[in-house]
Amino acid sequence: MNAEIIAVGSELLLGQIANTNAQFISARLAESGINVYYHNVVGDNEERLLQTISTAEKRSDLIIITGGLGPTKDDLTKETAARHLSCSLSYDMESLKAIEQYFLQTGTEMTENNKKQALVLEDSTVFFNFHGMAPGMLKSAEGTTYLLLPSPPREMKPMLVNQVLPYINDQKTENNSIHSRVMRFFGIGEADLESRIEDILSEQTNPTIAPLAEDGEVTLRITAGSSDLKEAESLVNHMVTVIEDRVGQYCYGYDQNNLLQKISLLLEQKGLSIASAESLTGGLFSSEIASIPGASHYLSGGITVYSNKAKQAVLGVPEDLLEQYGAFSCECAESMAQQVRIKFDSHIGISFTGVAGPGDYNGIPEGTVWIGVSVKEGIVSSFKVTLKGDRNFKRIRAVKHGMYALIQLIEKNAGPLVKQDS
Template identity: 35%
Template sequence: MNAEIVVIGTELLLGQIIDTNAAYMAEELNKIGVGVLYKSTVGDNAGRMREVLSRALERADVVITSGGLGPTEDDLTRQIAAQVTGRQLVLHPELLAQIQQIFAQRQMPFTENNIQQAYIPEGALPIENPQGTAPGYIIEAEQGILISLPGVPREMKYLMQTAVLPYLRKKLGKFQIITSRVLKLCGIGESTVDYAIRDLIQTSSNPTIGLLAHLGQIDIRITAKADSADEAAQRIGELEAKVRERLAGQIFGADHETQESVLVRLLQEHQLSLAVAETNTGGRISQRLTGVPGIDAVFRGGVVLTDRASYQRLLSLSEDAFESHDLISLETAKRLAYMVKDCCGATLGLGIAGYRQSRDGQIIDPAVPSFLAIHMTEGEYITKDYYISGPAELVQTRVTTIALEMLRRAILGLEKS
């Protein structure tokens, strides 16, 4: 069985709202073995909606729509769904009673236009919506199955779990499990990853392997289809072992793990603590770390240096020595790492010396250096320097990613001084 998702709403095409519904629906459908072949977005226009839904029913076994079920003039989904399946809209008394009950419970006035939400295409299976006032429905038409759900994400998710997925499972009978595992890498380019595992990508059909590049991060997605969760996990595990054998040092985590959550876990496991001194990252390293549960036990503190005076205070240099000191240098990064570690009483200190961006978001030079240093427990330093160009947001994100990966590798002994 294959499906198409149609997301409805002019606000989506205008960029006023980001569509998260389609991603959720696609993931849930894939879990039960329904492959999503197409996703369409259409505005609140009757002609275009009719065209999109008609085409979707021609090329998919199941079409699921999201949005356009409200009480206003531009909520057209139920009318168009009835037209493309050759049906009339009929009032469903039970749905009307449920909608009126919700208004009464919320002590809100029930206006006449809300009655239209209780109309569904003739012969459709109603889906009550206790989370809101826009019910859904399922049409089993000659062209295929058409399912309409509200656009409010909370309501859509509830109806997917309680009505749509159970319905589709019954239609499928014995269905296959589709499971994925995502391996996450930093400090390596997409082309390098592709080159390392290209033969696995080309020869593996179940599981399959796909690559996805983010800013400073590469994801390797391994997806298996099987009759049971255990069989799918076994298939994934066998291929994952081959991938890890080739890229072990570069893989920092999997699935829902983040750089910061992995780093906090490693600090806990190795009984280490960390303090950081940031410049051109603007406090992003501290921000990401402090959002991780358990951070209080391993993070001793962080400072963000914004001007020469703050540099001088942390570096603890005399006026003469400070005047002759190159602030953007490896030596500064090392001294920052040492001083912040000492001031905060941590076992590891991270120092970053880099150019801060101008107010318009552009860096001072097309490519300027960022110097990073980690002061280790034994007293040695691990250092790196990177030349990065681009807007402030890009530089902050990339240097933060580099620093977190550098710390991970240092703790594991993968980085040498």
């Protein structure tokens, strides 16, 4: 089954938002073994949308259209799809009732245009919208399946995952199983990684190997297809072992477990608590950790100290240390990590200090970052990394280096990172 995605909305063509819906839908379809060969974006324009649907119909079995289901005048998707399919629109009574109820409950007047959201394609399968007003719908005609989804991600994502995909998977008659694994690397560049497995990459057929570099991490997605799922899994697992033999020392995790997921899981499993002292990163480390549900089990907290004054007064870094070595030093990073661990009475303290830029600072090049780690047994350590890219890329990379160091520390319970308290 070959799919393509059409996103409708002038806001996408004006660059006001990115098409993250296409990303989410593609990832879910890939997991279900459905190939996506094209993404398209068109504006709120009936003729151009009609033309795009016609082109898609000639090359794809499943056409997913997001957006344009709302109440306003420029929402034209259902009308255009009906025109393409030569069918009519009718009210979905369950959706209409829910819309009317919403306005009753909130005590606001229901404007007439809101009713339009309950219109659906004649004879389509309707997906009730549990997080908004406009329902989704699926209709097959002449060998092509059309799926219309609302564009707000909060509405589209649960509808796709909980309602649409189970429905589509029930309908599938093919016996084609796909299995896929993602290997995650840190500390090695994409070109370097690829050149080390060049022979494997050039011979790939089944499984296929797709490299991707993003924000300083590199991933390899290994995908195999077979009529038997067990066979597909075995093909993937064998390839993972072959690649691990070559570059396993840089592979820190698999599948959805990126650096953040992995360190969160490790802290939870080992019953370790952590506190952060952040200068350069400004709270990004603790905020990232806090973004995972259940973070309160291991995140004690953190202190963001942006000035030397605050490093002394709030964090308790000794004045003479700051005078002798400055805030951009191993000594300061180690003191920050130790102080924050003690203040929060946590197992681990981590710190980030350095020059985010733009511009160098007192002769220290932009992008120089010191990361300190302190653990309860009185061991403290630090390391320096030099990062490139814009201000926020450097902040993100710094946080990732910190997470990677913590993973190594916890998994190996030692490693080059940890030295005696200085």
